[in-house]
Amino acid sequence: MIRYILKRLFTMIFVLLGVTLLIFTIMWYCPGDPARSLLSDDATEEQIEELREEMGLNEPFFVQFFDYVVKAVVHHDLGESYQTKIDVSTEIIQRFPNTVKVATLAVFIAALFGIPLGVIAAVNQSTWKDNTAMAVSLVGVSMPGFWFGLMLSLLFALKLRWLPASGFAGPKYLILPCVAIGIGGVGMISRQMRSSMLEVIRQDYVVTARAKGQVEWKVIYVHAFRNSLIPVITQIGSMFGHQLGGAMVAETVFSIPGLGTYMVNAIKARDYPAVRGSVLYVALVFALVMLAVDLLYAFIDPRIKAQYSNKKKRGGKKIG
Amino acid sequence: MADQIKPKEKSGKKKESMLRITLRRLLKNKLAAAGFLVFLLFVLMAVFAPLIAPYDYTEQNLYQTLAGPSAEHLCGTDEVGRDILSRLIYGGRYSLQIGVLSVVLAAGIGIPLGAIAGFYGKRMDDLLMRLMDVFQAIPNLMLAIALSATLGAGVGNCILALGITSMPAFARMTRASILNIRGMEYVEAAKSTNSNDFHTIVRHVLPNAMAPLLVQSTMNVATAILNAAALSFIGLGVQPPLPEWGAMLSIGRTYIRDHWHMCVFPGLTIFLNVMALNVFGDGLRDALDPRMKS
Numbered sequence: 188m189i190r191y192i193l194k195r196l197f198t199m200i201f202v203l204l205g206v207t208l209l210i211f212t213i214m215w216y217c218p219g220d221p222a223r224s225l226l227s228d229d230a231t232e233e234q235i236e237e238l239r240e241e242m243g244l245n246e247p248f249f250v251q252f253f254d255y256v257v258k259a260v261v262h263h264d265l266g267e268s269y270q271t272k273i274d275v276s277t278e279i280i281q282r283f284p285n286t287v288k289v290a291t292l293a294v295f296i297a298a299l300f301g302i303p304l305g306v307i308a309a310v311n312q313s314t315w316k317d318n319t320a321m322a323v324s325l326v327g328v329s330m331p332g333f334w335f336g337l338m339l340s341l342l343f344a345l346k347l348r349w350l351p352a353s354g355f356a357g358p359k360y361l362i363l364p365c366v367a368i369g370i371g372g373v374g375m376i377s378r379q380m381r382s383s384m385l386e387v388i389r390q391d392y393v394v395t396a397r398a399k400g401q402v403e404w405k406v407i408y409v410h411a412f413r414n415s416l417i418p419v420i421t422q423i424g425s426m427f428g429h430q431l432g433g434a435m436v437a438e439t440v441f442s443i444p445g446l447g448t449y450m451v452n453a454i455k456a457r458d459y460p461a462v463r464g465s466v467l468y469v470a471l472v473f474a475l476v477m478l479a480v481d482l483l484y485a486f487i488d489p490r491i492k493a494q495y496s497n498k499k500k501r502g503g504k505k506i507g
Numbered sequence: 508m509a510d511q512i513k514p515k516e517k518s519g520k521k522k523e524s525m526l527r528i529t530l531r532r533l534l535k536n537k538l539a540a541a542g543f544l545v546f547l548l549f550v551l552m553a554v555f556a557p558l559i560a561p562y563d564y565t566e567q568n569l570y571q572t573l574a575g576p577s578a579e580h581l582c583g584t585d586e587v588g589r590d591i592l593s594r595l596i597y598g599g600r601y602s603l604q605i606g607v608l609s610v611v612l613a614a615g616i617g618i619p620l621g622a623i624a625g626f627y628g629k630r631m632d633d634l635l636m637r638l639m640d641v642f643q644a645i646p647n648l649m650l651a652i653a654l655s656a657t658l659g660a661g662v663g664n665c666i667l668a669l670g671i672t673s674m675p676a677f678a679r680m681t682r683a684s685i686l687n688i689r690g691m692e693y694v695e696a697a698k699s700t701n702s703n704d705f706h707t708i709v710r711h712v713l714p715n716a717m718a719p720l721l722v723q724s725t726m727n728v729a730t731a732i733l734n735a736a737a738l739s740f741i742g743l744g745v746q747p748p749l750p751e752w753g754a755m756l757s758i759g760r761t762y763i764r765d766h767w768h769m770c771v772f773p774g775l776t777i778f779l780n781v782m783a784l785n786v787f788g789d790g791l792r793d794a795l796d797p798r799m800k801s
Contacts, residue, residue: 198640201637202637202640202641202644203644205637205638205640205641205644206641206644206645208641209641209642209645210645210653213653213654213656213657214653214657216657217656217657218657218659325782325785325786325789326782328785329729329778329781329782329785330778330781331733331736331737331774331777331778331781333737333740333756334736334756334770334773334774334777334778335774337756337760337763337770337774338770338771338774340763341763341767341770345763345764428646429646429647431646432645432646432648432649435648435649435652435741436648436737436740436741439741440760450649450652451652451741454652454653454656454743455742457656462653462656465649466645466649466650466653469645469646469649470644470645473644473645473646474644
């Protein structure tokens, strides 16, 4: 198991290096001159050139890239924001908890409604309950989250005045954005849960449980449910990882001071260090979340745990 | 005697093609057929927009700005008095074009890459899949936003950004399908007849790996429409005054407090299109699933 974790961490280093190179290349080709945009309109060409030199923008691509990687790895320095003149990592660390809060609650809402919906649909396959549950999930999957957010804010904030339309000053500010982001997740999780559950309830051990005379709710919740959760957990993990970087539009709609808003503003202002830093940070967290999800398998599914220990006993080298 | 004739009759029966079976199953699935019809309707409306739309999408009426829905303007008018329904009809030209062409681009790059990785395996597979890992380590929308910032706004750049973003999914799916297929007897048979690799992949391997890719493409058009709308919404995709649905929502957001119609109708149009594609995609998956074969 430890060998597997180390292997994954080792691979992650290369993936993150690749992400850095990719985002560095994308930003390198971004139009506009950061030095020129930082100075006022009446700045002379000499002043602009001086600033370019000072910022290291005249160095060749790979020199700048190597410099960036060394600073990021050795000094945890992601550069300084062109806009705010504050260290990018400091700003990211300040904003990241807000994004995590929104993502966690959104995924929680998605799982809270999506899992029961999927179970109901599977247990009552091809009945009106199944059709209704799947219709709800279809609406969830097809709904543009940011538009749903606008509609929620129109109804609950602007018309009924029950909840705030934007800002981030307390738990009630979280409700609308999290529901708006979570609706898509409800659809995805319920569909996954349904198909996974349908596969499991056809298994021999479920038939055996029924043949033994086990009551139906026990068959479903004790025998089938736990075993059908594994693919759903992967999806929840991946959804959480995506929400950390993908809820940018919803964050913008509700003016949440999270990483998404930070990146959107940075892109509009051509603040390259802020964009690079945000993407890199999200990629790192996303990779760690996916690793955690993989490890969680072992605790949920004894077969996977046994697979690791058998390989170890046999002295197997390759896992995964 | 009858026993002797029976097998002959059976073998004489014309074998139904996969395409025909799929179409028959799709037509049986009323929901999927409805989804396809709704999407087709939006496509036709976009194509024949000048004939269908009651007004031109640029026509302004400054005496009727921000007017609510009425018999004259079914979805109301915008901040410069343009008819929202007409703009939605014309807007399909941009939103649907981005949705479809970005998927064509993604499939056009992703499928060959996945086919090479799956067919050759070993180092080539490792190299290409690690490259895909890099792309997939960044959430799709985040990557699309970063690419759009570099490429600039506009329909073409939006297609490029979304196409590159969804390319790894196609590569991975093609690779997975080909890994299942490459050991099949007919592939071995093709190889043994000295068929070159390109011919084997294009003629024998890819056609048998197409089913999941077709479903993926349908679903991806829906996702691309959503992402294009999101990009335009934050000002990085198609720019106003072009009537792309996301761009219309972005403008409508400013007036949401008093003029709800500016936000509701563009959003509903996106929602209906995406739902139609999702329903059709679900039906297509069921129709192509060999386990459903009766």
